[in-house]
Structures are given as structure tokens and as C-alpha cells.
Amino acid sequence: MTPDVEKIIQWAQGAGQILREGYGKRHTIDHKGRVDLVTEADRRSEAYLIEKIRGQFPTHTIFSEESGNMIGSDGACWFIDPLDGTTNYAHHLPIFAVSVAFADARGLQIGVVYDPMRDECFSAVRGQGAWLNGEPLHVSEARELIQSLLVTGFPYDPAGVEKNFAAFAHFTRLSRGVRRLGAAAIDLCYVAAGRVDGYWEQSLQAYDLAAGALIAREAGARVTSLDGDENLLKPPFSIIAANPVVHALMLAEFKAIG
Helix, strand or coil: CCCCHEEEEHHHHHHHHHHHHHCCCCCEEEEECCCCEEEEHHHHHHHHHHHHHHHHCCCCCEECCCCEECCCCCCEEEEEEEEEEHHHCCCCCCCCCEEEEEEEEEEEEEEEECCCCCCCCEEEEEECCCEECCCECCCCCCCHHHCCCCEEEECCCCHCCCHHHHHHHHHHCCCCCCEEECCCCHHHHHHCCCCCCCCEEEECCCCHHHHHHHHHHCCCCCCEECCCCCCCCCCCEEEECCCHHHHHHHHHHHHHHC
């Protein structure tokens, strides 16, 4: 049985309500790494989403940030990030989202990203376009890097941070600017909406990018790994997302700087 996008939107909004109710309050914060955080809100949002998915699709595989991999008995799978932007959330910075994607043997089929603080729900169904609260989305029409506002994210490992500093500096010199918002799903949806012209990140997980990547693609973006591979759901995970012209320019710069 194929999931219904409207049902997934309801689930994402329900998880977002959990996050919104907890926003600005004191949190129980644990560390998965030196600066990689998890709060009780992550776990509550995730438990809610897993319960909804398992209730209707008990044989599906679920890849989730906090609970890990729950392997099912068929080829359908879900990628869920119950709180993308945990560090922002823990610091009461209102840039975070719930991210839910569904894939089958054909690839990504449905993506939903819900920003509970702005009540913005980005969604896409493969081959049917991308939407924000029911209105169609399309990427920007920028044609040069100097016309482009870019966004990136940094990994948690120190070596990866240093590596991306070089790319950050490089693209800052070539573009109108580079932002770092701290939530990959938001970054990808902002590419889809034309709010930023391009996005890259060098170290991710599948649940970070799955929903947003489909939304960006359905809005007209080209979305690949940093080496140009169209298959995003295989490690090591990296991403460039932009309109096709800007994507080609960004990809060429990455090849030039190695």
C-alpha cells in the first residue's frame, strides 16, 4: 500500500506540535558526540512518528536519527528526522523542522518537511511537483554565482569542519554570500522555494536529506552528491542542490578546488 501524502503531512504537523509545545522550555540534553545534541523533544517527536508509521505500515523499514534502523520485511522504507536542527532548538533559536520521506524500489516517492514555528509545510510527490502550504514551489532563476545566495552546513567532526571552511571561504568570494542555518531540511526547502539559490553539505545522513532532496527536485532543482552522482541514498552522503545552471557552476567549483 502506497502512503498518502496528506496523511504524512498530518503526521509531520503532529510531531511539529510536540516540538512547538516544548520550544523555549528547559530541556534534558544528552550528547551523542562532543557537540552533537539530543533532547527529550527529539525522542518524543520520533516516538510519535514511529507509532504512526508502524500502525499503518508494520512491514516497512524505518531509518531514524535517534532509534537507528528498524528493518522491515519488504522494500518500502521511511527516513525520519524528528527534529532537524536540534542545536538550534536547544538554544531557543527558531530554525528547525520535522522531516519525513518515503521511498520504495523506484526511489524517493514522498517528502514532507514541516517548520512548526512558521507553520510552513513543504511537500512533494515524485512526478507531481513541490508545494508550500498548498502553493506550488519553483527554484530561483539565478544564472551566475555572483547573483546567488548560498547556504551550507557543517559536520560535527573537526576534520570535516576544517574541510568545509575552505569551501565556505571559496564560495563566499564568488557569491552574494553564504549562510549557515543549521538545519539541512530547511536548507533544501529554501532552495525549492527560491529563498536561496544553492546549497551544499559535505557530511550528512540519509534521513537529513531524503525529504528535502525530493522537494527540491520536484521544484526544479538538480540535486546530486558533491561528485555529481544522482543517487543520494548511498554513503558517503553529500549534496549539492540548486537550479540546473547554478548547480553546474557549483559542481565545477568543487571539482576545481578538489
